[in-house]
Amino acid sequence: MTSKPLPPVVDAETWRARLDELRAREKAATRELDAIAAERRRLPMVRLPEYTLQGPSGPVRLADVFGGKSQLITYHHMWNPGQKWQCPGCTGFTSQFWKLEFLDEYDARFVIVTQGEIGEALEYKRRVGNAMDWYSTAGSPFGADMGAPPGAGFAVNVFLRDGDTVYRTWHTDGRGTEQLSHTFPLIDLLPYGRQEEWQDVPEGWPQAPTYSHWWPSEQYARYGE
Template sequence: MTAKAVPPVVDAETWQRRLDDLRAREKAATRELDAIAAQRRRMPMVEMPEYTLDGEEGPVRLAEVFGDRTQLIVYNHMWSPGKTWQCSGCTGFTSQFTRLEFLDAYDAKFVIVTQGPIDETLAYKRRVGNRMTWYSTANSPFGSDVGAPPGGGFAVNVFLRDGDTVYRTWHTEGRGTEQLSHSFALIDLLPYGRQEEWQDSPDGWPRSPTYSRWATSEDIAAFYGAEA
């Protein structure tokens, strides 16, 4: 058919039987994710100290970041001081979230916090065309206390507010964030998948070094930024 390796061609009955086998595993995984979410809803929480972050309008207490909501998701974006282009993974991940109003019905918000100074943070937001609300923890220990210290990696944290008291309810990092991304979900549907060296694929499938197909921060700026 082509020079590139392709899946074997079978009759429709055989294809349906293989799909049915796969569907059983997919449904089992869905039920497992439901069970994990149920366990997450039963997690205890820990009270947080008061923090003051820097926002677009000036200093703001962590409890005020919620606005009138009681639930808050925070993505801690990696930050390299003095760099024009920040982490491409963080930049690409957060570029996906352009319409978050649906969270209003769930009494929730989703924001970005970074270790960068607020002026640099907001300039970077504009440069790459990000649509989310950004805050800086450069003058606060908040990032360090939730698993994203200066020079450290990215993280996702979830908080619950009761009045002016904020509680931490969940945290993840690394590949734990993949479930929040639609990009990997779409790519994993493709016959060739992510095409990365670590991926379990048939012999002859295209393979590339890990991350090599990811959009760079410059790419994201060209797609969505102020000059795009």
């Protein structure tokens, strides 16, 4: 027998009735997310000045980071200069994304940008087995202008290109990035959830300090080899 507390045990009919109640709320949340996405498609946009980033082959204009696509998503990876292991949250988030070629069908691309010097950034990409293309904003105001200045947090930005002109269409940071992840949605399906102390759980449910279950960056590197 487990020493952990368990949900109450009921008959199948009672379970189905409770599940149907919850399902109604889940479907309502899905419809609300659809409505939010519809509003996102109606957002105005901001024309950007020309930015130059650093890529694997040297300086590259932001318009060329699109790789010929018209739409671009950038994940701004937190960076601490000179450290072997970077933010485990960013490392874990970016480790989820493989087979990004499906975005070709949507005329879009997804890349990582970071304040780290390009040599360090590419070495870290290799060390952790990351799949996305990386670019450096070191020496450019791009990261700071997009909500991810040196020494600060992470962010996601979305851009639209018309010829050589780039527009910023959307931005989020903090827990706003969870919608792009598959890890937390999977964990949230589990009976015990994330097991973090801030979550609303039944009495006696296992809980621990926030982040205590997260892998360190070294762990992602181990499985990325």
